Amino acid sequence: MGATAITNASIFDGTGAEPYGPAGILIEDQRITAVGAEVEIPEGAEVIDAAGAHVLPGLIDAHLHLFGIPGYDFISWAMESPMLHAIRSAIEVQEILGAGFTLIRDCGSDNSLQVKRAIEEGKVNGPRMRAVGRFIAETGGIPDLPFIRLEWMQGPEPPGFVRLADGVGEVAKAAREQIRGGATDIKMGVTGGIDPSFIRAESAWTGAEIEAAAHVAHNVGALLSCHSNTLIGESCIGMQRAIQAGADSIEHGYWIDDETLEMMATHGVTWNPNVGYLSRAVERADDLGLNPVYVERCRMALDSYADTLPRSRSIGVKRAIGSDFLGTPADPHGEEAYELEVQTRLGLSNMDALVTATRGNAEFFGIDDDFGTLEVGKVADLFILDGNPLDDVRILQERHRIKRVMVGGETRITRP
Ligand SMILES: [Zn+2]
Numbered sequence: 057m058g059a060t061a062i063t064n065a066s067i068f069d070g071t072g073a074e075p076y077g078p079a080g081i082l083i084e085d086q087r088i089t090a091v092g093a094e095v096e097i098p099e100g101a102e103v104i105d106a107a108g109a110h111v112l113p114g115l116i117d118a119h120l121h122l123f124g125i126p127g128y129d130f131i132s133w134a135m136e137s138p139m140l141h142a143i144r145s146a147i148e149v150q151e152i153l154g155a156g157f158t159l160i161r162d163c164g165s166d167n168s169l170q171v172k173r174a175i176e177e178g179k180v181n182g183p184r185m186r187a188v189g190r191f192i193a194e195t196g197g198i199p200d201l202p203f204i205r206l207e208w209m210q211g212p213e214p215p216g217f218v219r220l221a222d223g224v225g226e227v228a229k230a231a232r233e234q235i236r237g238g239a240t241d242i243k244m245g246v247t248g249g250i251d252p253s254f255i256r257a258e259s260a261w262t263g264a265e266i267e268a269a270a271h272v273a274h275n276v277g278a279l280l281s282c283h284s285n286t287l288i289g290e291s292c293i294g295m296q297r298a299i300q301a302g303a304d305s306i307e308h309g310y311w312i313d314d315e316t317l318e319m320m321a322t323h324g325v326t327w328n329p330n331v332g333y334l335s336r337a338v339e340r341a342d343d344l345g346l347n348p349v350y351v352e353r354c355r356m357a358l359d360s361y362a363d364t365l366p367r368s369r370s371i372g373v374k375r376a377i378g379s380d381f382l383g384t385p386a387d388p389h390g391e392e393a394y395e396l397e398v399q400t401r402l403g404l405s406n407m408d409a410l411v412t413a414t415r416g417n418a419e420f421f422g423i424d425d426d427f428g429t430l431e432v433g434k435v436a437d438l439f440i441l442d443g444n445p446l447d448d449v450r451i452l453q454e455r456h457r458i459k460r461v462m463v464g465g466e467t468r469i470t471r472p
Pocket of ligand 1 (some may be wrong): 119120121165380
């Protein structure tokens with residue numbers, strides 16, 4: 057691939073600095089080889105004039121699910137073939153890429169490892185992917201489907217997106233199955249969920265079971281991400297057990313007490329709250345006929361997050377950003393940037409939200425030497441945006457403003 061130069065742009069580089077420009081970026085062999093006001097353009101380079109636009113590092117969504125779900129009926133969906141889910145997901149990942157996301161992490165799905173592979177083969181036009189494969193749960197824990205017969209649920213590939221495992225040996229085996237299938241991270245549920253069918257203060261995992269998953273994950277450089285939903289005043293014991301057993305992140309954890317936040321800071325555990333899907337459920341509750349108990353718990357989770365955020369900052373807990381969008385009519389894929397809108401509504405500055413969704417998420421994944429900022433030496437994953445997202449992050453959701461998305465310096469999406 058020859059050299060590519062983007063010229064006349066305002067550059068938001070993801071480091072936390074204010075945008076600067078007019079400036080250019082030179083891309084050679086997939087990487088940024090020059091960036092700034094004075095970029096020498098080699099003869100024969102492709103020149104992209106970005107006058108009036110901003111160039112940003114590709115957005116990273118650290119938590120979503122490629123469910124390939126057509127509606128809001130999770131039971132019918134769970135009974136469908138994962139092949140059908142994969143076909144739907146293969147289309148949805150293109151929507152996500154077209155929204156400026158150049159890296160996503162699937163946090164539990166029955167088809168994401170296959171979709172990830174098809175993207176890597178160049179057969180599907182999607183973002184880079186990390187994926188956990190199936191979500192490991194103990195029998196009866198989140199996200200087991202207790203209304204489905206147990207013998208259908210136990211085994212490597214049951215309905216839904218779970219892999220049930222009980223005891224140290226089975227947990228290790230379940231984690232190894234995901235790694236074998238191409239998972240980059242491992243996911244476990246350590247407390248209940250927002251959905252009323254999953255309300256439980258904490259899971260029944262033993263520390264040794266969580267340690268078994270951490271051992272398998274860390275042996276191959278994967279992260280152990282632990283799902284935990286706690287609302288104001290609820291027990292944080294499940295999270296504490298996970299932190300002590302080697303978890304790398306708490307997913308959700310809407311309300312976290314100070315003692316647990318201190319433990320997270322000490323152990324370097326990242327907090328990856330996901331508030332976009334909660335807010336969408338509240339907004340679209342009537343249209344979708346959602347269970348009022350669920351909707352009320354979503355509201356409580358948003359309040360819980362707003363309570364935890366300032367304390368997490370003063371204690372110095374690392375944060376990531378992920379939408380937890382599933383692709384239902386409440387949270388269609390391609391609209392993941394809504395997460396930034398909700399996080400700014402609940403307390404983050406526009407700059408903080410944008411830096412967390414780029415550099416912060418790259419740091420969380422341990423790939424910040426290559427990704428997350430627009431600096432010399434970094435991989436050229438970026439997008440060109442008509443407008444300044446520091447004025448209003450909501451413009452990231454206006455698809456027509458995203459003029460070009462590049463992955464490794466290759467243009468994958470363009471719009472007039
Ligand atoms: Zn999730």
